[in-house]
Amino acid sequence: MIFLWAFLVGGVMCVLAQLVLDLFPVTPAHVLVLFVVLGAVLGGVGLYGKLVTLAGAGASVPLPGFGYTLVTGIGEAVKVKGILGLLTGGLTAAAGGIKAAVLFGLFAALVFKPKA
């Protein structure tokens, strides 16, 4: 079942993003920023967690999942370290993804040449 929900939820989220892009005078970068912030807010009120339970990668692969990761990381860090967790939790939880993105990004940019 989770495979079906992953497709549906992931697809619908991309549809919403496409509608924002087509109906408002914004660039894709604006849409990405908006959706990360939305993911953080929805994660904060507990809704995004339910979506992740339902749809798995359908909710964690689109960019709002990144905002959700940051917020849940803060939640876990505050439990352990108290208020300092507000500063350390987000990046700790997202560290793997961010570091992978920088490393793979640098590697790809050095190895490959642009086509056009």
Place this chain on the structure above:
Amino acid sequence: MADQENTQRVRAYQELVKSRRPSKPILKNVIYAFFVGGAICEVGQWIQWGFMQNGMTAKEATSPTTVVLIGLGALLTGLGWYDKVVKHGGMGGTLPITGFSNAMVAPAMEFRSEGLVLGVGAKLFTVAGPVLVYGLSAAFVVGLCRYLLTGVA
């Protein structure tokens, strides 16, 4: 009087321009976004399932899945294939984490001629920079609100 007439004429002209402008194929864009975005998430779900077969919980498997998808996004961008995914899929290609990876690699490749520091190093963060700035800030504000309201975040 003349002013009013002018304003009217300008307005009529703007209406004309608006009616002649090719309308965005919103329905087509949305359908492509749904299937491309859904398919990428489906691939992610299979990768996550693969990690879970090796004894990880769904939550533990999320981070390595993200890493694999970011790697795939960077590789496909380097080969010039991911640009086609974005061209047809629109936000269906851009919103998944593979598209985030694409948004880092594509400008870095393009501006390589401007050097390793201000070309590659800086352009990697053209899109990732704003996403991190506002994502981290929003997460902090949300966490702070929860901390103040509930005592835990």
